[in-house]
Amino acid sequence: MKPKVNQAGPTPADSSGSDLHLELSDGPGGRRGALMRALREAVRTGRLTPGTRLPPYRSLATDLGLARNTVAEAYAELVAEGWLTARQGSGTRVAHRAEPPSPQRPRKPTTPSRPRRPAYDLVQGTPDASAFPRTAWIAATRRALTAAPHEAFGPGDPRGRPELRRAVAEYLARARGVRADPQRIVICSGFAGALRLLGRVLDGTVAVESYGLGFHRSLLTAAGLATATLPIDEHGARVDRLRETRARTVLLTPAHQFPTGGPLQPARRAALVDWAVEEDGLVLEDDYDGEFRYDRQPVGAVQGLDPERVVYIGSVSKSLSPALRLGWMVLPGHLVDAVLAVKGERESWASALEQLALADFIASGSYDRHVRRMRRHYRRRRDRLVAVLAERAPHVRITGVAAGLHAVLGLPPGTERAVVRAAAWQGLAVEGLELYRHGEATGVPDDGLVVGYGTPPEHAFAGALDALCQALPPSS
């Protein structure tokens, strides 16, 4: 159905070429001279960098409205002059030669280079990146994008793709005991993304556990909310002291207190929901690693006890990869519209295509298989940590339950900073407990290490454990 009216100028070349922006100016040598000057200028100023492939001369000729010979001759002369190289099968490229100095191009990088990576990494927060299920993920992407309706490639619904909300609802109900209705799920880019959105919906004071990620507290503060600290002990957060904080919202890690590692005691789970009912309070349940429990079935989500008082928040950052930037909130009915209002008319963050891939990954059973595989993997890691400590540092105590991707090692009083420094000397990155302390706590070691045993690739784990043991203080 080619139209008869041809309002536009020269016919664009076919799609087999590539685009090259050039401004031809008048001067000696006619069109060929102008083209050569423009190409030399683009190479000289560094805009076209060595190795850049130029369009085939046919397509550039059509794009610029020049004769093919003109472009072919200009290319040939610039090859002869050393600006370009031409090789059979590789096309015409900008020559690899010393880049000319240019005032526009700073000699040193504008950002300082990051500190060199240590040899071993036991910093908590990252799953074993070498265990990402590449093949299964690629297959899910292929199936999902092949089957997707056209509208999936248009602007995204801020609630998230319906396919993903259905898959997440089914999974969370089955595996985590969440009462999940796809209508109440909002997809977001990880836990931080959820907290940023909720921060714009909530008001007043939010209570946070006395041990936790300072980053989460900062996000709440940045959203203009006040925060109060709720003490923790060996049975989890002291929910009996919620009323003192005057907070109407509380952010908790009930399945596995972060980072100290205790699950919230059953009586306290009940007391938490009672508080929410009596005070019209809201619980933000951060279920960051709820899938990974090694000594028994995981404790179900608190959300299952009262879906109208609890926002359940999860993500794939620990279970699959933090590189994906996908998470979810299961919201009480009365908060759905408010969260969508702050999200805006269209999805601004989470890729719809990756949402479709994850939906397929979950619905096809690949997610369950991966979680169950990683559960064995991390459990073996934790068992090895326990075994090595029992043998080489029996005076160091592991706190918390057998769960998650990290453990806290209690250290002799006053030794934490020295141990972190000693670890650095061993080429081991690991964090002290004080980084996570924001207030009062009992039943938690004053000095400790947060050991992310999930982080290293398999081949580096033994070395990381060895470096850890070298850094630990000797038995006194």
Place this chain on the structure above:
Amino acid sequence: MKPKVNQAGPTPADSSGSDLHLELSDGPGGRRGALMRALREAVRTGRLTPGTRLPPYRSLATDLGLARNTVAEAYAELVAEGWLTARQGSGTRVAHRAEPPSPQRPRKPTTPSRPRRPAYDLVQGTPDASAFPRTAWIAATRRALTAAPHEAFGPGDPRGRPELRRAVAEYLARARGVRADPQRIVICSGFAGALRLLGRVLDGTVAVESYGLGFHRSLLTAAGLATATLPIDEHGARVDRLRETRARTVLLTPAHQFPTGGPLQPARRAALVDWAVEEDGLVLEDDYDGEFRYDRQPVGAVQGLDPERVVYIGSVSKSLSPALRLGWMVLPGHLVDAVLAVKGERESWASALEQLALADFIASGSYDRHVRRMRRHYRRRRDRLVAVLAERAPHVRITGVAAGLHAVLGLPPGTERAVVRAAAWQGLAVEGLELYRHGEATGVPDDGLVVGYGTPPEHAFAGALDALCQALPPSS
């Protein structure tokens, strides 16, 4: 390397099963009775929805520490009771029966259903979603994820993947005349994502064009910035009036004024850079559809004139799909650290895996091929629009140059709202120009339609044009 110490409890099942959260309580019937009660409860409360597949009895037995027979018998009895169904090859699933009423489950959806889609859509802003290059994108994903280093599956660098920054730098330099150094590129989730980050770095007043997206202005205001309006005329923004606004930053669409369609005149491009040098000003260059020019080679980016005074911002939202949420900023050297500081230590939004896929998509030439194919596609669309109007509504004038994915149709004075309403009656969604007007302008029709000819799938385009012509006012 199975460790000798086995600190944790029951051995988890192999990874072939799936997870099912159940809390077994004491009561009659022993373990089997407890399991049946827990399963009935999960179905009755709606936590396990009809069709949900239960784990194979072997894996559930291992997970719960029960005998296989106990689980197999419980499954069989619940099938007999009608709670579950068992079919060869499909496993055991929750039966499809009328869902029981539940007080926790609201009868009507908590969010109002969206208004029904009109039959035809000429609302600007979206590329033809049916033209997404699925096969090439899947192939790029496969290649990129197969080749990626393990660290790509860990936490992301806030600057973005180096592979993508290199590919974008090469492409922008070649195709858009941008002076792009990968060290100065920061990846973000689309134009809005860039503006949100810049809003936290800039201060003072930002001048915006008198026609544009209200959403962009709102993002600046939400970041605490003041905005001033810069008039436009048929030659683009009146940069000669920048000093009056007292703004130190200006947000412009130089390649194709949005939505009125004129490129910024060459003399004004020079005057803009002069202003920036003299007043220590900053230009935010929104190059939202710079790849799509049909009557000549696209005008190069203003950024090429002075990379230290211009932030170049682009994305794949028009060229590929807004579903991807990927864009980029090319920053002056002095802004790189400030933007990275507000982004934080880790990438919170853009998926590293999709960044890798896009890097491969660009570097392999698929992006150039797609852009060139879509350029022909949209050019044909625009030509058809021009031809249809010439025949059926010759009194309606198209403003702006032959470029982009939309055109502005000038309407007889006082008719705009009536035309938009008439279009709705024809089942056509299209927007009036007044939605985009924020201030003074000359050379722009007072009444007009913004026609997104790129939006409809191919099969719906003729119908959309017909509905449009039906809605236009008759020649007077």
